[in-house]
Amino acid sequence: MTAIVKIHRKGQMTLPSRLREIAGIREGDLVRAAFQRGKIVITPTLVIDRSKFPTADDEYTPEQRRIIDARLDRAEKGRSYGPFNTADEMIAHMKAKLKKRAAAKVRKRSR
Numbered sequence: 763m764t765a766i767v768k769i770h771r772k773g774q775m776t777l778p779s780r781l782r783e784i785a786g787i788r789e790g791d792l793v794r795a796a797f798q799r800g801k802i803v804i805t806p807t808l809v810i811d812r813s814k815f816p817t818a819d820d821e822y823t824p825e826q827r828r829i830i831d832a833r834l835d836r837a838e839k840g841r842s843y844g845p846f847n848t849a850d851e852m853i854a855h856m857k858a859k860l861k862k863r864a865a866a867k868v869r870k871r872s873r
Contacts, residue, residue: 777804 767775787806794807846852
């Protein structure tokens, strides 16, 4: 469906109800307006108000939060490798680690 609409003062316009219905746009909804290839494109947009969702702080007791924070801190300080400049460096590192593990298994079996 196409429609001709008039631009009023301050750039306001009214989208015909049939167009709004087809697009699923209701009063109070937000739309994104963009200029693309010489056309103005209006797209319904969903915006999430994150303040209406609980945070992790709301979900855990202070004791649980301390345990989680301690484990995250340990994970950050724990085994980590890199940084690698290329994927090939990372792959070579992983292959070397696998080779060492395989050699350790062989030594363990021969004892």
